[in-house]
Amino acid sequence: MSNQLQPPRLVTTTHAQDGTSIFQADTLVPLFQPFGPSVSAFANFHSRLRVPVSNITSPPPMPNELPRCPPTGISFGTTDIPANFTVPMHRTVSLDYAVVVSGEIMLKLDGGDEKTVKAGEFIVQKCVNHQWINRTDVPCRMAFVMIGAEKVELEDGTVLEELAPKRPGT
Numbered sequence: 001m002s003n004q005l006q007p008p009r010l011v012t013t014t015h016a017q018d019g020t021s022i023f024q025a026d027t028l029v030p031l032f033q034p035f036g037p038s039v040s041a042f043a044n045f046h047s048r049l050r051v052p053v054s055n056i057t058s059p060p061p062m063p064n065e066l067p068r069c070p071p072t073g074i075s076f077g078t079t080d081i082p083a084n085f086t087v088p089m090h091r092t093v094s095l096d097y098a099v100v101v102s103g104e105i106m107l108k109l110d111g112g113d114e115k116t117v118k119a120g121e122f123i124v125q126k127c128v129n130h131q132w133i134n135r136t137d138v139p140c141r142m143a144f145v146m147i148g149a150e151k152v153e154l155e156d157g158t159v160l161e162e163l164a165p166k167r168p169g170t
Contacts, residue, residue: 005080005139008043009032012060014055019163020038031080040087041080049073051147066164067145069094081105081131081140086167087132094146098123103140106133127152129163 009026014024021057031041042060050072061075069075069092078101081087094111104118110129117123123142127149134140 004031004041004167005141008078008141010045010047034064034066035040038082039085040082040105042077044077045076046077046083047073047075055103058069063076067144067146068092069148071148073148075144075146076124077144079142079144081134081142082133083134083137083139085134089129089131089163090165091127091129091160091163093149093151094126095127095149096123096125096147097126098147101143103109103134103138106135106137107131107143108133128161 005032010025010027011023011027012025013021016022029043029045031043032039033039044067046059047062047070048059049070053074067075067077067079071093075094081103087155089103089108099122100117100119102119104116106114106116107123108114108131111119115134132140134143155159
């Protein structure tokens with residue numbers, strides 16, 4: 001069995017000039033692997049710089065880079081975690097809605113707590129430092145909607161900043 005999932009299909013709708021609903025696109029979104037061929041794969045579907053969004057204008061082009069949400073915007077895509085793989089601890093400054101589409105994943109927080117989330121189950125994540133651990137023999141695909149959020153400020157004034165995962169070997 002391959003350790004990589006197929007590129008996700010994205011169906012997009014819009015309106016004809018008379019207001020009738022129509023299909024705008026039906027495409028396979030290529031996966032990209034910024035950390036190398038045996039590490040996590042991503043597909044960025046859609047992003048807007050701010051909300052509320054216009055349903056008339058087109059979104060900006062989606063670069064092949066780590067999914068990061070614009071500070072006042074929204075981003076939608078997938079992350080594939082290979083079998084028997086651990087994503088380094090990281091934090092995004094966003095409110096993330098996630099669903100495990102296939103496989104299962106262990107969500108570990110920086111305090112050491114862990115929860116297993118299986119296909120068809122959901123996550124609401126609020127700017128926490130976390131890592132993804134796939135302890136199974138099959139890849140896991142998660143879909144994410146990331147919404148720009150205010151940085152978390154602790155009672156002592158400490159502001160929790162974004163922590164990007166490091167490339168393997170760095």
